[in-house]
Amino acid sequence: MRYTSEAVERAILELSRLPSIGRKTAQRLVMYLLKRPREDVARLAEALLALKDAVRFCRICYNVTDEDPCPICTSPRRDRSLICVVEEPNDVLAIERTHEYRGLYHVLGGLISPLAGVGPDELKIRELIARIQESASRGEPVQEVILALNPTTEGDATAYYLARLLNPMGVRVSRIARGIPIGGELEFADEATLLRALEGRVTLS
Amino acid sequence: MISKTDALVLRALDYGETSRIVTLYSRRFGKLAVMARGARRPGSRIAACLQPLAYIDVVLYYRAGRELQYLSECAFVRPMPRWEEDWERRACGLLLLEWLDRITPSGEPNAALFNWALRALQSLYEGTGQARTWVLLFLLRALPLIGYGLRLEREGTSGPWAFEETEGRLVARRKAGARARPISDGAIAALEHLIEAPVERVQHLVIPVRLWDELMEHVGAFLQAHLGPLPPVRSWEVFQRMVLFKAG
Numbered sequence: 001m002r003y004t005s006e007a008v009e010r011a012i013l014e015l016s017r018l019p020s021i022g023r024k025t026a027q028r029l030v031m032y033l034l035k036r037p038r039e040d041v042a043r044l045a046e047a048l049l050a051l052k053d054a055v056r057f058c059r060i061c062y063n064v065t066d067e068d069p070c071p072i073c074t075s076p077r078r079d080r081s082l083i084c085v086v087e088e089p090n091d092v093l094a095i096e097r098t099h100e101y102r103g104l105y106h107v108l109g110g111l112i113s114p115l116a117g118v119g120p121d122e123l124k125i126r127e128l129i130a131r132i133q134e135s136a137s138r139g140e141p142v143q144e145v146i147l148a149l150n151p152t153t154e155g156d157a158t159a160y161y162l163a164r165l166l167n168p169m170g171v172r173v174s175r176i177a178r179g180i181p182i183g184g185e186l187e188f189a190d191e192a193t194l195l196r197a198l199e200g201r202v203t204l205s
Numbered sequence: 206m207i208s209k210t211d212a213l214v215l216r217a218l219d220y221g222e223t224s225r226i227v228t229l230y231s232r233r234f235g236k237l238a239v240m241a242r243g244a245r246r247p248g249s250r251i252a253a254c255l256q257p258l259a260y261i262d263v264v265l266y267y268r269a270g271r272e273l274q275y276l277s278e279c280a281f282v283r284p285m286p287r288w289e290e291d292w293e294r295r296a297c298g299l300l301l302l303e304w305l306d307r308i309t310p311s312g313e314p315n316a317a318l319f320n321w322a323l324r325a326l327q328s329l330y331e332g333t334g335q336a337r338t339w340v341l342l343f344l345l346r347a348l349p350l351i352g353y354g355l356r357l358e359r360e361g362t363s364g365p366w367a368f369e370e371t372e373g374r375l376v377a378r379r380k381a382g383a384r385a386r387p388i389s390d391g392a393i394a395a396l397e398h399l400i401e402a403p404v405e406r407v408q409h410l411v412i413p414v415r416l417w418d419e420l421m422e423h424v425g426a427f428l429q430a431h432l433g434p435l436p437p438v439r440s441w442e443v444f445q446r447m448v449l450f451k452a453g
Contacts, residue, residue, distance in 0.1 A: 020221040112447070113439035114299045115216055117256060120450045153256045160289050161447060183246040191281055192253040 008034075043107055052173040060131065062107040062124050064089045072105060079103045080135070081143040085128065085162065087111055095148060103146070106131065111154035120161065128162075132169055140187065151178045151196070208267040208287065210234060211282055213322060214259040215306045223431050227255050229263065230305055230322065234274075235314040239265060241276040243349050255278045258286060258298050260323065296444030297336040298329045303438040308344075308351055308428065318350040322362040332424070334408025337417050338372075342408060344424050355424075355433045358394055366393060368423050370430040385425060392419050 003009050008030055014037075015026035015103035034039055057063070065071070072078060082103025086092055092105050108123045121125075132142045145166055149155040163173045179197030180189055189197070210233035217227045225244040230236050244252050254261045260282045264274040283351040305322050308314070325343040328334055335341075348355050353373075359366070361377030367385035369376050375393065376385055395416060400405055411419070429435055 106210050112443070114296060115303065115441040117439035117443060119443040119446035121446060125450075153258065155291075157295065161292075164290065188250055190250060190253045192285055195284070 028167070039125045050203065061105045062109060062127065063092050063105055070142065071092055077102070080140050083128075083144075084148050085157075086148050091148060108158070111149065111152075112158045113154045114157070123158075125162065125165070129165060129169070132166070132171060137167075142171055145174040149175070165174060206267055207277065207399070208265050208414070209262065210265070211260070211262050213305070213319075213326070214255055214257050214261065215303070216257055217255050223253055225252075226421055227276070228306065230309060231263070231314070232316060232319045233314055234265075234267065234305070234312065236246065236309045236311045237274055238272065238311075239274045239276040239297055241279075242384060244276075251276070251279050254281055254287075256285060257302060260295070260326070270310050283327075283330075283372060292334070292444060294329055294336045297340050298326060299438065299440035300340050300438060300444075301329070303440055304340070304344055305347075307435045307438070308432065315350060318347055321350060322386055328408060335411055337414075338408060338410050338412055341395075341412070341417070341420055341424065342399055342404065344428075345396070346404075348427075353428075355400060355427060356395070357393070364390065366390075368426075370426040373427055386423065388423060389416070389419060391416050392423065395420055396423070419452065 003012070011030045011033070012023060012026045015021055015029050016023045018026075021029075022030060033044075047173075053202075054066050055064050056068055058065045058073055060069045060073040063070050063072065067074075079102045083106050084095060084101060084103055085106045085108060086095070087108055087110060089107055092107065094107075095101050106118045106124065106128050108125065108128075110118055110123050112118060112120060112123065128145075132145070135142050135161055145199075147159045149159050159175050166173045179193060179200055180186060186194070210231040212229040212231035215228040215236070216232055217225050220226045220240070223243050223246045225241045226238055227241055227244075228236065228238050233235065241251055242256055243249055244255055247250075248392060253259075260280045262282055263276060264278040266277060268274070286295075286298065288298070301322070309318070322343065325339055328339055329336060345355060352416075355373045358374045359376075360374060361380055363377065365378045366375040366388050367378045367381035368374075368388040369381065370387045371384075376382075378385075395410070395412060398410065398421075425435075
């Protein structure tokens with residue numbers, strides 16, 4: 001059943017193109033927007049357009065930013081000897097929420113996924129290596145690259161692949177720990193997670 | 206109906222905020238897609254089991270005729286392979302999965318094929334035999350299990366030979382039709398060996414890359430001739446790009 005308004009149908013169609021939004025959710029969103037004042041809807045439309053007009057990718061770390069290079073790359077308070085490699089800009093936000101990490105980032109823009117046909121050429125791997133080489137030639141060498149990639153088949157493939165490329169460059173390559181989540185229970189953990197947790201155990205002194 | 210089966214994870218696709226749609230090749234139901242709700246939540250007990258190449262026990266809410274089944278529980282039957290630096294073995298495992306996915310229709314159980322796929326993957330996990338040889342061995346010996354055995358009968362008395370993919374036979378090149386593919390003597394010898402010799406022996410056969418490429422092309426063409434156009438397999442091509450990748 002279609003709506004009698006062409007504008008409503010068009011809005012539903014456009015919203016239902018978004019990831020994880022089906023037609024029913026799109027209908028609910030459109031009905032909600034119809035009830036909002038015009039200024040609210042205009043603000044939303046402006047925010048969406050600004051995404052395309054104002055947001056760009058940082059030429060150093062490939063995070064999303066309004067200024068290029070991004071504020072993290074230009075900040076004098078950041079430790080330039082440390083680069084945290086992540087899959088997507090959302091992962092930068094997640095790590096920033098810890099308020100502990102003070103290094104720089106590098107956003108790969110995906111993971112190596114043989115089944116999806118995604119190889120190293122589609123990711124910002126070449127740019128990461130050039131960045132490390134450039135920092136060494138500037139006399140500010142990168143000491144450590146932290147691979148903060150998902151513990152999935154694709155994340156593993158990408159991590160081991162990057163380690164193989166980066167180790168000969170004399171950079172320490174580490175990967176974030178995998179194991180039991182805080183508040184979780186050993187009894188309910190699967191064997192793969194428990195095994196990785198045991199391998200990644202730390203000494204208490 | 207709540208049903209239990211063992212299965213291989215063929216591929217997985219993120220769905221919504223926390224769920225995943227997983228394609229399984231199961232012993233009891235054949236190939237099927239299942240919705241794994243909450244599989245991407247932090248601390249999910251099923252996330253680790255739903256990676257491609259995993260061999261798992263699953264409990265499903267199964268209803269015949271439904272396109273998407275619902276996953277209730279899952280657990281490893283055997284741990285995930287730890288290939289880390291062994292790119293070729295990892296790529297061969299994924300290539301084998303891709304072919305298994307392409308040659309199996311949805312909802313048609315085939316216990317013999319399931320067992321054969323398990324054996325091939327187990328050999329790859331354990332490092333028994335040559336990885337690339339196992340991909341060919343799996344495909345060639347899976348063909349009779351899906352009703353398209355390759356017999357390689359010869360029409361003519363002497364070569365050079367061509368391979369007729371629709372019939373799966375060898376024809377003297379001078380008599381062959383325009384669509385027959387030239388095939389080298391090395392490829393014929395390897396095919397015959399891979400089809401007939403005992404698995405324990407033939408799994409150790411070292412096949413040079415160029416010959417392996419030729420054999421995969423012939424087997425792929427034979428499969429396409431019988432099953433219709435198949436989506437391209439991608440993992441091997443990505444593996445080759447990883448090997449050839451130049452950072453500078």
